[in-house]
Amino acid sequence: MSTPTGRIRLTPHFESNLPSRNRKASLWQVLFRLSTTIGMIVLALLLYTVVNQAFGLVAIDNKVDPASFAVDGVQIEELDQETLIAVIEENVSKGKFRQLEREQPLAERTWEEVYQVVIDDVVEPKDIVGTWPLVESLTRKEEILAEVEQEHPQATVEFTSWIDPQFVTSPQSSDVLEAGVRTALLGSLLIIAITIVVALPIGIGAAIYLEEYASDNWLNRTIQTNINNLAGVPSIIYGMLGLAIFVRMLEPLTSGAIFGLTDPTTANGRTILSAGLTLAILVLPVLIINVQEAIRAVPNSLREGSYGLGGTQWQTIWHHVLPNAMPGILTGAILSISRAIGETAPLVVIGAATYITFDPDSPFSKFTTLPIQIYQWTSRAQGEYHNIAAAAILVLLMLLLSLNATAILLRNRYSRK
Amino acid sequence: MLTSDSIIAIQAHNLNVFYGDFRAVKDVDLSIERKKVTAIIGPSGCGKSTVLRSFNRMNELVPSARSEGQVLFMGQNIYDRQVDPVEVRRRIGMVFQKPNPFTKSIYENVAWGARLNGFKDGIGKPSMDEWVEHCLRKAALWDEVKDKLTQSGLSLSGGQQQRLCIARTLAVSPEVILMDEPASALDPIATLKIEELMRELAEEYTIIVVTHNMQQAARVSDYTAFFSMNDDRAGYLVEYGPTTQIFTIPQNKMTEDYITGRFG
Numbered sequence: 228m229s230t231p232t233g234r235i236r237l238t239p240h241f242e243s244n245l246p247s248r249n250r251k252a253s254l255w256q257v258l259f260r261l262s263t264t265i266g267m268i269v270l271a272l273l274l275y276t277v278v279n280q281a282f283g284l285v286a287i288d289n290k291v292d293p294a295s296f297a298v299d300g301v302q303i304e305e306l307d308q309e310t311l312i313a314v315i316e317e318n319v320s321k322g323k324f325r326q327l328e329r330e331q332p333l334a335e336r337t338w339e340e341v342y343q344v345v346i347d348d349v350v351e352p353k354d355i356v357g358t359w360p361l362v363e364s365l366t367r368k369e370e371i372l373a374e375v376e377q378e379h380p381q382a383t384v385e386f387t388s389w390i391d392p393q394f395v396t397s398p399q400s401s402d403v404l405e406a407g408v409r410t411a412l413l414g415s416l417l418i419i420a421i422t423i424v425v426a427l428p429i430g431i432g433a434a435i436y437l438e439e440y441a442s443d444n445w446l447n448r449t450i451q452t453n454i455n456n457l458a459g460v461p462s463i464i465y466g467m468l469g470l471a472i473f474v475r476m477l478e479p480l481t482s483g484a485i486f487g488l489t490d491p492t493t494a495n496g497r498t499i500l501s502a503g504l505t506l507a508i509l510v511l512p513v514l515i516i517n518v519q520e521a522i523r524a525v526p527n528s529l530r531e532g533s534y535g536l537g538g539t540q541w542q543t544i545w546h547h548v549l550p551n552a553m554p555g556i557l558t559g560a561i562l563s564i565s566r567a568i569g570e571t572a573p574l575v576v577i578g579a580a581t582y583i584t585f586d587p588d589s590p591f592s593k594f595t596t597l598p599i600q601i602y603q604w605t606s607r608a609q610g611e612y613h614n615i616a617a618a619a620i621l622v623l624l625m626l627l628l629s630l631n632a633t634a635i636l637l638r639n640r641y642s643r644k
Numbered sequence: 645m646l647t648s649d650s651i652i653a654i655q656a657h658n659l660n661v662f663y664g665d666f667r668a669v670k671d672v673d674l675s676i677e678r679k680k681v682t683a684i685i686g687p688s689g690c691g692k693s694t695v696l697r698s699f700n701r702m703n704e705l706v707p708s709a710r711s712e713g714q715v716l717f718m719g720q721n722i723y724d725r726q727v728d729p730v731e732v733r734r735r736i737g738m739v740f741q742k743p744n745p746f747t748k749s750i751y752e753n754v755a756w757g758a759r760l761n762g763f764k765d766g767i768g769k770p771s772m773d774e775w776v777e778h779c780l781r782k783a784a785l786w787d788e789v790k791d792k793l794t795q796s797g798l799s800l801s802g803g804q805q806q807r808l809c810i811a812r813t814l815a816v817s818p819e820v821i822l823m824d825e826p827a828s829a830l831d832p833i834a835t836l837k838i839e840e841l842m843r844e845l846a847e848e849y850t851i852i853v854v855t856h857n858m859q860q861a862a863r864v865s866d867y868t869a870f871f872s873m874n875d876d877r878a879g880y881l882v883e884y885g886p887t888t889q890i891f892t893i894p895q896n897k898m899t900e901d902y903i904t905g906r907f908g
Binding site: 442443526528529530531532533534535536537538539542546547550551 | 700702705707730731733734737738739740742744745746747756757760761809812813815816
């Protein structure tokens with residue numbers, strides 16, 4: 228089809244604009260690089276703050292002359308039990324004394340035990356009189372030593388790593404030097420296990436249904452829209468939901484009372500099971516959307532190839548769609564699980580304990596988790612709690628990193644095929 | 645033209661295909677002879693692929709698609725209620741425009757479909773290894789891949805991938821093979837190989853090929869169907885006959901214009 232204008236010869240004029248186009252291009256490049264740099268700086272600052280708090284000098288005052296506790300000239304080795312208890316009550320904090328009484332009333336203990344308490348908590352109480360962050364510890368070491376020498380002549384100053392194997396394996400304690408994250412770590416791991424077991428099958432199943440089976444009708448569009456919206460709902464709302472459904476409504480189930488595993492008079496629904504189920508519901512929308520994305524990324528030509536050979540819909544999904552979507556599904560799953568590990572607000576709402584010293588040993592145990600433990604320690608006034616909070620943050624970060632590493636390994640294994 | 649029923653593999657009667665409200669194919673009557681190569685040619689958008697895909701119910705995978713009329717395969721309407729589309733697609737295989745090997749090994753690409761459809765070895769029957777080799781030989785690919793059967797099907801070149809797709813189609817023992825522009829994504833040498841393959845396969849299988857390339861249709865096919873579309877963009881069959889007749893003495897002016905390149 229030839230048009231009449233084709234016959235007229237037009238000579239177009241092009242203005243040279245290459246330098247200005249290049250300038251614009253490099254401006255954008257600089258901006259993008261800047262935003263990446265800002266992100267890196269923020270990340271570095273975060274790590275700096277945490278690491279700075281997690282290591283450093285500590286001054287511990289633990290040399291008290293036992294003679295100073297002598298009562299009426301009688302040395303403590305020769306005091307009777309009653310007087311020793313009085314010495315303890317006089318010299319430790321009220322809270323510490325109540326805790327000792329709670330562990331086992333002092334009057335019921337043997338003299339040797341009470342004497343040991345006096346030695347541990349009164350004569351050598353290991354009081355932390357000062358902590359310094361890493362950078363300061365390295366740069367101002369002499370000044371710090373002099374300062375401590377002047378104010379606490381008995382104190383020893385040593386370089387401490389707040390995060391060490393003992394920190395990970397010790398349970399929660401009111402003594403900062405003894406305290407660890409074992410309880411919180413176990414709580415986090417158990418809750419995440421329940422979340423994974425519940426959320427993964429439901430999430431992947433729902434995503435398969437929505438992508439492969441659901442026809443494009445009013446109902447399914449509504450479901451899809453709602454899932455997208457639910458992904459943006461604040462996590463505390465899920466906490467309220469968990470409180471209403473799992474903690475209150477399903478209390479016989481989530482407390483374990485229905486299985487006769489717990490004492491029905493003290494059982495309540497604020498358990499690991501409730502927390503895991505709440506987090507499972509919390510991550511479901513994001514998980515479904517991520518898995519849908521992964522399934523959608525599988526080229527349609529593969530499905531056609533399978534159908535063309537006489538594959539049924541399920542054979543097509545199982546043999547071609549899922550294996551090809553697997554790397555994406557794993558990535559989505561790990562992103563969701565990582566989010567769940569860091570969640571604090573919904574667990575506070577459903578009633579995580581802030582101070583428990585015993586290990587959670589079943590889905591029906593009371594629990595605390597790493598983020599809650601960190602939150603609790605950072606809100607304390609004493610500086611040394613901030614140090615163990617930083618150490619706990621490092622533990623949490625390592626947990627997340629190892630999870631992500633597992634995901635990357637799995638993903639590489641699948642995508643090599 | 646085509647008279648004896650016994651030599652007819654596929655027969656379309658009054659076939660209409662709709663995408664939603666849009667009629668893509670209008671009143672097609674077409675009889676495909678057994679063990680011959682039939683080419684479907686025509687301008688873009690005239691419904692060639694749609695017709696081809698309605699021959700093994702692949703069109704149903706498009707959510708809004710709907711077919712009316714009959715497609716008789718061995719005398720049975722494949723759109724009958726009691727006919728399972730999965731069985732239809734096993735017996736009427738399909739090779740697609742873009743090579744789409746599975747993300748599995750070369751061996752598995754061929755074996756998967758056979759295993760899926762209940763392949764069993766036994767006395768006097770080929771084992772899976774023999775069957776895979778047989779199919780790869782038929783697709784003229786064996787010599788190129790016999791030392792790397794465990795490698796991914798995606799590691800092959802485009803032309804090899806397409807022959808792998810043909811091999812895996814042969815592996816489920818179809819009677820008809822539908823090819824939707826099987827060489828349009830390939831270079832001339834790979835194209836030539838596919839064309840030679842079609843000629844060889846026609847000794848055993850009925851082949852229907854959609855192509856944009858008229859030389860290809862002239863080279864490989866025994867029969868040619870020319871499709872065009874009318875003003876409401878619905879495709880219809882303009883002329884159908886032996887390839888030599890269509891290309892030398894077309895009965896219809898539109899066919900002649902298209903074949904001589906004066907189309908549009």
